[in-house]
Amino acid sequence: MSELLGIAVIFGATVLLAIPLGRYLATVYRGDRNWSDFLAPLERLLFRAGGIDAGRGMSWQQHLGALLTINLVWFLFALLVLCTQGSLPLNPDANPSMAPDLAFNTAISFLVNCNLQHYSGESGLSYLSQVVVIMFLQFVSAATGMAACVVVFNALKEGSTDKLGNFYDYFVKSLTRVLLPISLLVALVLVFQGTPMTFAGKQPLITLQGDTTAVSRGPVAAMVAIKELGTNGGGFFGANSAHPLENPTYLTNMVENFALVLIPMAMVFALGFYLRRRRLSYMVFGVMTAGFFLLLAPTVYYEMQGNPAIARMGADMHLGAMEGKEIRLGAAASAYWGITNTIISCGSVNSMHDSHMPISGLSEMLGMMTNAFYGGVGVGLLNFFVFVIIAVFISGLMVGRTPELLGKKIEAREMKIALIVALLHPLMILAGTALAAHLYVGNPTEYAGWLANPGYHGFSEMLYEYTSAAANNGSGFEGLGDNTPFWNISTGVVLLLSRFLPIIGPVAIAGLLARKKYTPESAGTLRVDTATFGLMVFFVIWIIAALAFFPALALGPLAEHFSIY
Numbered sequence: 001m002s003e004l005l006g007i008a009v010i011f012g013a014t015v016l017l018a019i020p021l022g023r024y025l026a027t028v029y030r031g032d033r034n035w036s037d038f039l040a041p042l043e044r045l046l047f048r049a050g051g052i053d054a055g056r057g058m059s060w061q062q063h064l065g066a067l068l069t070i071n072l073v074w075f076l077f078a079l080l081v082l083c084t085q086g087s088l089p090l091n092p093d094a095n096p097s098m099a100p101d102l103a104f105n106t107a108i109s110f111l112v113n114c115n116l117q118h119y120s121g122e123s124g125l126s127y128l129s130q131v132v133v134i135m136f137l138q139f140v141s142a143a144t145g146m147a148a149c150v151v152v153f154n155a156l157k158e159g160s161t162d163k164l165g166n167f168y169d170y171f172v173k174s175l176t177r178v179l180l181p182i183s184l185l186v187a188l189v190l191v192f193q194g195t196p197m198t199f200a201g202k203q204p205l206i207t208l209q210g211d212t213t214a215v216s217r218g219p220v221a222a223m224v225a226i227k228e229l230g231t232n233g234g235g236f237f238g239a240n241s242a243h244p245l246e247n248p249t250y251l252t253n254m255v256e257n258f259a260l261v262l263i264p265m266a267m268v269f270a271l272g273f274y275l276r277r278r279r280l281s282y283m284v285f286g287v288m289t290a291g292f293f294l295l296l297a298p299t300v301y302y303e304m305q306g307n308p309a310i311a312r313m314g315a316d317m318h319l320g321a322m323e324g325k326e327i328r329l330g331a332a333a334s335a336y337w338g339i340t341n342t343i344i345s346c347g348s349v350n351s352m353h354d355s356h357m358p359i360s361g362l363s364e365m366l367g368m369m370t371n372a373f374y375g376g377v378g379v380g381l382l383n384f385f386v387f388v389i390i391a392v393f394i395s396g397l398m399v400g401r402t403p404e405l406l407g408k409k410i411e412a413r414e415m416k417i418a419l420i421v422a423l424l425h426p427l428m429i430l431a432g433t434a435l436a437a438h439l440y441v442g443n444p445t446e447y448a449g450w451l452a453n454p455g456y457h458g459f460s461e462m463l464y465e466y467t468s469a470a471a472n473n474g475s476g477f478e479g480l481g482d483n484t485p486f487w488n489i490s491t492g493v494v495l496l497l498s499r500f501l502p503i504i505g506p507v508a509i510a511g512l513l514a515r516k517k518y519t520p521e522s523a524g525t526l527r528v529d530t531a532t533f534g535l536m537v538f539f540v541i542w543i544i545a546a547l548a549f550f551p552a553l554a555l556g557p558l559a560e561h562f563s564i565y
Contacts, residue, residue, distance in 0.1 A: 003304070003332035010254050010336065014261050021262065022269025022281075028177050029150045029170060030274060036177040043172050050168070057163030060511025063151050064504055066167045067144060071111060071500075074140060078107035078133045082125075091126035092201030093216070098124070105488035105495075110134055112499035113141035113376055115227065115234030115347050115474035116491060118483040122216035122237050127199055130236065135223050139183075142230030142263075143174035145378030148503050149267060152385055153274045155510030156406050159518050164511065178263070179230060186225035189255050194248040197221040220246060228259035231376040233347025233474035241337075241350040242326055253329055253350060257337060260346045264374040267381055277406075279529035284384060287534045291373035291541070295363040296339045302357040303335040309564050324355025335360060342367035345376030347474025354461070354477040358564065361477070362557035365464055368471035370545040371425060376472060379499075382506040384537075388528065389418040389509060390544065391537045395526055405528060407521060408513040421505035425470055426548040428494045432466035433459075433552065435490070450487075452479035456563065460556035465491065470498040 027034045047054045058066070081088070086097035098106065102118055109116040110133065119125070125134065147170035154164040191197050202214035220236045224246055227234055237243040247253055268288065272281025306317025320331030334351035341348050342364040353364060367373065372383045393410050396403030403410040437459065440447045451458035461477040468475055469491040476482065482491070527533065 003330050004300070006250070006254075006330075007300070007332055007336040010257050010333075013254075014258050014265060017258065018262055018265035019269050021266035022271075023273050025178065025266055025270035026273035028173050029153070029165075029270070036181075039176045043176055046172055047168065052168045054166050054169040054172075056166055058166055059162050060151065060155075060164055060507050060514070063148070063164060063167045063511075064507055067148065067503070068500065071144065074137060075107055075111050078111065078137060079103055081129055081133050082106055085126045085129045088126065088128050090128035090131070090199065092199070093123075093126075095123060095126050101485045101488040102483060105492045107133070108492045108495050109474065110137040110232070110234070111141060112472055112495050113138075113145060113230070113232055113345065113379070114469065114472040114495050114499070115232045116469055116476070116495065117234050117238075117347075117474065118488055118491075120238030121235050121240075122218070124238075127218050130223060131219060134234070135219075135226060138223075138226045138230050138232040138234075139175060139179055140171075142179055142226075142232065142377045143171050145376055145382075145503075146174040146178070146263075146267070147171040147378070148507055149378035149381050150274075151507050152382060152510040153271060155514040156275055156408075158407065160515060162511070162515050164514055179226065182259070182262075183222070183225040183229050186229060186255060186259050187221045190221040190224055190248075190252055193252045194245070195221040195224060195252065196245055215245075217245065224256065225259065227348055228256045228346065229263065231260060231264060231344050231346035233341065233345075235348065241348050242352065244326075244328075247326075247329075247350055250328065250333070253333060253337070256348070256350075257340060260348060261340050261344060261374065263377045264344045264380045267378060268374070271381065275406075277529060283529050283531070283534040283537075284381075286531070287538045287541075288373045288384070290538060291370065292339065292343055295343065295367050295373075296336065299339050299356075299360040299363045300332055300335045302359045303331040303338075307357065307564070321355075321357055324352030326351065338364050339367060341475060342471075342473060343370075343373040343375070344380065345371070345472045347468060347476070349475050352478060353464070353475055354479045358457075358460075358557040358561035361460055361464070362553055362561075364475075365460075365467050365553065365557070366546060366549070368467045368473050369425070369429065369549045370541055371471045372541050372545065379472070379503060383502060385506050385509070386418045386421050386502070387537055387541050387544070389414055390422065391533070391540045392526065392528065393418075394540065395533065395536055399526070401526065404519065404525060405513070407518045407525075408516045409519075410513075414509050414512055417505045417509050421502050422544050424501055425498065425545065428470040428498050429463070429466045429549070430552060432469075432490060432494055433463045436462045436466070436486075439486070449481045450484075452481070456556055456560035460560065463552055463556050466494060469494040472499055 082098045082103040084097055105118055147167050150170045151164045196217040198217055202216050204214050206212055223236045237246050241247040268285045269281050272278035304320040307321045311317045325334045337350045374380050375383050392405045393403045393415050461480040464477040465480055
């Protein structure tokens with residue numbers, strides 16, 4: 001009971017913090033007066049140094065041009081540092097430079113807010129790379145998603161326009177007024193709880209058995225704070241937030257879990273405050289929360305029940321299925337983290353998903369396959385926006401009216417873009433998994449190192465890897481040997497397409513809608529802020545997103561589940 005109370009407190013506290021943060025985000029992006037205006041001179045200095053007029057309105061094409069151009073520059077910079085880190089300073093442990101294919105995958109992964117790690121954190125990167133590549137990209141990729149989301153907010157306002165605010169203004173304010181200050185607070189909690197924050201190298205220690213060892217450390221607290229807050233994922237250490245120095249206590253576990261869900265949840269409430277349509281944000285929050293609990297309940301149940309195959313061997317299962325979990329955290333908190341980090345595109349883990357029960361693995365994959373329940377910072381709402389467009393169109397056809405969203409007509413162009421974005425996600429996941437399975441079965445000797453668990457679970461490991469890449473998540477079933485040219489390059493391509501097309505699509509739809517004539521809502525208008533429409537969106541998400549994956553899930557986690565029971 002105490003374990004269940006713990007995760008209930010985490011969720012309740014997150015909601016209570018997200019509502020005022022959502023109000024604050026709305027005031028920041030609308031340009032209203034707020035307590036953080038003392039940062040305005042710093043922002044003006046940055047804009048002046050970059051030659052940017054932050055007050056100039058930008059069309060949706062200009063927004064995308066700025067977003068894609070600056071991301072290309074960051075990618076090239078990250079690739080250069082990772083390929084040469086062995087010769088650069090701040091490398092006290094003498095970690096080598098990355099191979100080109102691994103550097104390609106890593107640079108893309110952190111650029112797109114995924115943080116899929118095909119390397120072990122403490123041995124794969126120097127301190128310089130951890131700071132100027134990993135931490136830097138964790139900040140700017142999160143701010144990019146938030147800025148793109150505000151563009152869609154602007155398109156949903158009343159009236160017609162082709163100017164949707166300024167990308168650089170939203171981007172910089174996301175950094176200075178949201179991500180940096182909250183990251184500082186989270187990092188301070190972690191430091192006082194025992195998380196390292198130093199540039200010194202490994203610490204030599206003598207164990208209780210008398211053995212000599214060296215413990216890795218580094219600027220861990222700062223990296224962990226933004227990896228959670230920006231829904232980036234990844235880990236300073238290879239074991240991620242299961243590592244006792246990255247997540248030392250139950251308190252740090254709670255704080256890190258607050259951080260990883262806080263902004264995605266707050267952006268939902270910010271939508272209502274920004275548009276002054278709070279009922280709309282309640283509808284969105286209700287649909288997302290229903291999906292979250294639908295995935296959470298079976299995961300918590302099966303992890304707390306334990307593994308029957310192990311129980312049949314005489315092992316005591318009263319603590320739950322504890323393989324791959326930390327005793328200081330417990331089964332329930334591990335299950336809760338497993339779902340929160342997969343529904344919000346944050347690949348941080350506090351236990352090994354590869355050791356979770358099959359139904360838990362299925363729920364975690366479904367969270368990424370639907371990719372619309374809270375989601376990553378900003379992009380979660382962009383994914384949800386696509387399903388709203390589809391639901392509005394279907395609802396309009398059902399009642400014989402021209403589909404409208406908040407006074408703007410939904411026509412063929414918007415639907416085509418929405419469907420391409422919605423269908424791209426299963427295409428990337430299923431095509432990648434099919435290719436990997438074909439190669440493995442066709443030449444099991446050459447690819448024997450891929451899977452530690454052939455069979456149902458091995459198929460799940462490959463399915464999870466592409467699901468994680470396509471959902472910009474970054475967690476993995478770590479029984480997969482993924483640091484190979486095939487996995488580095490194939491997942492890198494999936495990462496690129498699955499990050500930028502789902503941003504380009506919704507922003508393009510927003511631009512098209514913003515230019516259309518605004519028609520005030522009347523008694524005959526389909527209202528999108530009702531529970532009825534919320535139910536419609538919920539079923540559209542499950543029919544389009546979830547059912548597309550049922551055959552693959554039947555071959556992997558479902559088959560494994562029935563083989564155990």
